[in-house]
Structures are given as C-alpha cells and as structure tokens.
Amino acid sequence: MESNPGTTETRSNLTASDGGQVTAFESLQFTDEIHRLILAPTTINASSFTALVELPPPQAVELLHSPDSTKFIAAKPPNVEDFKGSFRFPSNTSLIEPDARFSVFSGEANNGNENRDSPVSKILNSNLEKAVKSEPAETESAQPLVSDPPVEKRRIKRKGRENKVKGSTKKSKTAVNESSEDAEKLPYVHVRARRGQATDSHSLAERARREKINARMKFLQELVPGCNKISGTALVLDEIINHVQSLQRQVEFLSMRLAAVNPRIDFNLDSVFTSESGSLMDSNFPGLVMPVMWPEVQGDGHRQQYQHQWNSDALQQPVWGREVHNNYITPEKSLLTYDSSANSVTLQANQLKMEL
Amino acid sequence: MRPHSSLKQEFLKKWIMGLQRCSFSKKNMSILERRKTIKFSADIAMASARNGTTCWSRALISNASKDGSNNHHLVKQMLGPESNRPTVAANIAPTRRALVCKKIVKQSRRIRRRRRKCVATSSIAKHLVRKRTQILKSLIPGGELMKIRLIEETLDYIASLIVQVDVMRSLARASEP
Secondary structure (H helix, E strand, C coil): CCCHHHHHHHHHHHHHCCCCCHHHHHHHHHHCCCCCCCCCCCCCCCCCCCHHHHCCCHHHHHHHCCCCHHHHHHCCCHHHHHHHHHHHHHHHHHHHHCCCHHHHHHHHHHHCCCCCCCHHHHHHHHCCCCCCCCCCCCCCCCCCCCCHHHCCCCHHHHHCCCCEEEEEEECCCCCCCCCCCCCCCCCCCCCCCCCCCCCCHHHHHHHHHHHHHHHHHHHHHHHHHCCCCCCCCCHHHHHHHHHHHHHHHHHHHHHHHHHCCCHHHHHHHHHHHHHHHHHHHCEEEEHHHHHHHHHHHHHHHHHHHHHHHHHHHHCCCCCHHHHHHHHHHHHHHHHHHHHHHHHHHHHHHHHHHCCC | CCCCCHHHHHHHHHHHHHHHHHHHHHHCCCCCHHHHHHHHHHHHHHHCCCCCCCHHHHHHHHHCCCCCCCHHHHHHHCCCCCCCCCCCCHHHHHHHHHHHHHHHHHHHHHHHHHHCCCCCHHHHHHHHHHHHHHHHHCCCCCCCCCCCCCCHHHHHHHHHHHHHHHHHHHHHHCCCC
C-alpha cells in the first residue's frame, strides 16, 4: 500500500471533481509513478473494489466517508451502461503509455473524453477510473473509456505499445480473460509493438489481454495474503481458491459458534425488538439502543461486568468503530444477562418506547 | 488493516435487521437450524450490502429467493419492503452475453487451429489455469454465469467474506463470556 504525493494529489483532485471530469492530469503523472501499484480510490460500493483494498487507511477513510453516502445513493442503479463502463476497464489498459507520444495522445484523448456524457462519466468517475480514449476521432456517446490507474501504471512499465485491437481479437486462454472486445462498444485500442516482439496483430492483442489478466492477478495477490511471492497464474489461482474456501469455512464455523452462544438470545431479540420493529429499522437504531443500554447497566452489577468486557473487546478491534460495537453488540449482550423474566424484558421494551 | 469499517457497519446493520426479521420466534429451533439461519441471513445481508453492483451478490440473492427454496420467505422478510430486489437475469445483458458467447466460440475455433503450433508448455499452463478457474467459478456464487469479470468478482467476494468473518468473529467473541 504505497502512496505518493502525486497520486494523493490526484486522488484528492478526483474526489473533488464531481462533475465527470476525466483526469487528464493523471495521465501526465504516470511517468512519475511507474513502479507504484497504487489503486485509484473509490467508494466501496463501486465496482472497482480493488481501490479500497490498496488504499492507505487514512486516505481511504477520507474517500470512503466523503463521497460514500452521497455517491452511493446518488449513483444510478446498476444499469447496463454502468457495467459497460466498468466492463471496458480491461481493454483500455493497453492505452497507457509513458511516452511523450502517449502523453500527447492521451492528452488529446482526455480532452476529448471530457466532453463525454456526464451521467455515465460521473458514475465512472465516482469509481475514480481514468478514462483514456483510444481513438481521438471516435466519439463515444455512451461509454467513456476508463481504466484503473494502477493497471495503467503497470503498463507503463512496458515501453510503449500501440496496438489495434479489433472486436474479434484472439482469445489467448481461459475464460478468465476479460474480453477486451466489448466490441460492440469499444473503439480501437492503439498499442505500439515492443522491440523484438512480433507485430502480428493477433499476438499483440493476445499480449494485451494477457497483461490485463496479469494486472488483475496482481490485485488478487495483494488481497490474498501470502501471494506476493508466488509467480505464475496457476499458483496464484490456487492460493485464491484456498483463501476463498477458508473464508467460507470460517463463516460456517462462526455461524455455528454464534448459534451455540445462547438460545435465549433469539427469544429476547424477538420479544424486544419486534415490538419496536417499525421504528428501529432505521439509522437511528444505535441511537435508540444506546440510551436504553445505560440505565440497564447501572441497575445491575453483573451487567456492568459484561459492559466492561464488551468495551475491552471493542478496544481490541481498532478497525471497527467502538461506538458501533457498543451500539450493536451491547443490547444483545445485555439481553443475554437477562433471565427471561418478564420484568426485565418489559422494562427494556418500555424504555425503548420512551425513547421513541 | 483494510478500510472496511463502513462496509462492516452496513453489513452489521443489515444482518441484525435480518436476524430480527427471521423466524427466531420459535424457541425450539435446533442448533443446526439456527446456524443455518444465521449463516443465511449473514449471506443475504452481505449480498444486499453490495446493492446489486456485483454479479455474485445478485446471484446469491436470486438463488436464495427462488420460490422452491426453503428460505424463500426469509429472503422476502429481509428484503421484502424493497421492491428493487435485483435479479440475476436483469444484470447480465442478454445481448452482451450472446455476443460474448459468439466471440468465445470464434476464438476457441481459432485457438484450436493454432494450438497445434503451440509449445507444449504454454498449453499445459493454459490447461492448468483453466482448471483452476473452473474451480473458482464453482466456489463463487453465480460464478458460472460470469466468464468475463471473474477476477473482479472474486476480489469483491473475498473482500466481502473478510468483512463477514470479522463481524461474526467479533460478535462471537463479545458474546462468549
């Protein structure tokens, strides 16, 4: 998780600009960030989740909290366009070049890109993806070309390739390959051949696709622990499969553990909260429960003991907001301490009603 | 640690709502039933936290809300008021799928022609990778449907699973004295 000032500035600029402004300046900064795998920041809810993964915590928090609610709500419902936009991501990555030629090229491209449809580009820019136009001449009405800066940066490592990828480019291998040809929407992708490499259009397209996949695999490597030292797609996929399986098994095990916690928790939850279901099912839930919790705690030393335990638990989890932990966990745990005596249950219900 | 805090909050909120709406009123649920319900509600909460932006979440919800499944009513309770429950079919544009399938067929034919010229090692590598992607597809909900965005979906799914595990683990740790 690296960040450098250039990218930070980029990111802050990107977050600031909300109006579908393609990050033209970003392409010019690629020359400085060849070796960085910096993901574009984005909201969690956006489809480019990879950004949040690699983002350093403070910047990520800033980005998550500043646009998160607004962008999440304001973003259009997932429609075909949105998917097309993010779907086009792989094909555009081959456009990024650090060359002077490229910067000029992308400069033109970005200028052209800025005139794109604002709604779609707004969604895509909420993902903070860079839009690079493949053909300056071509004007896309619907789909701006976007690609992740980190993937682009990876491409910068190669010297400069321009390739024309037509719609029906050759598929090199597995179904994992992104079909860089959303041909129905994508214009041509210009990549220049490297020195000493075949200039066959097929092999160039194949190479472009392979690079896209390798870029994705790098993201996965950074997400799955212990994958950084493994080279080779098959082994990384092995690790990913193991990780997914282990996570799924953990979920099952934890759900079994939670189910075994206390049979009474269900009863209490149900009896208390269904009575207040209408009002509790909103964002005021923590606020409502919080005041309820404190009077109970004072009345019972045993419950106070639980409270301290929960507090210490919350402190051990720096990532999770402590207030969230308290708000959500403690009411259930306070219910745990209750015997299913009608008094305590009705007391809590009454307190909840009072708060409302 | 990764900045998942807002996602965690959202997941937890939805999960608790789901748990409350589930049929927990029966006190005589066996532990296995309860575990299934907990896991199921957690999965639905995690998928709904994505709000239909990812394929795996839509596939998960659509699988859960099939009429024939046992937990259809649970899903309805959890997501019922929301009329915009995503369906899998709506999000994979059929035209795009058809085009993708055609392209894949064309390219596979071309590959077959060229494969005889290929070096053996590369074809072996491709075969290995293909096997593993098939396994990965079987793991991820709705994986069979996406040929194109498999890695992206996998990344998102892994992130969601990590959030889910963290939330459940802290809940379990807090609830056990």
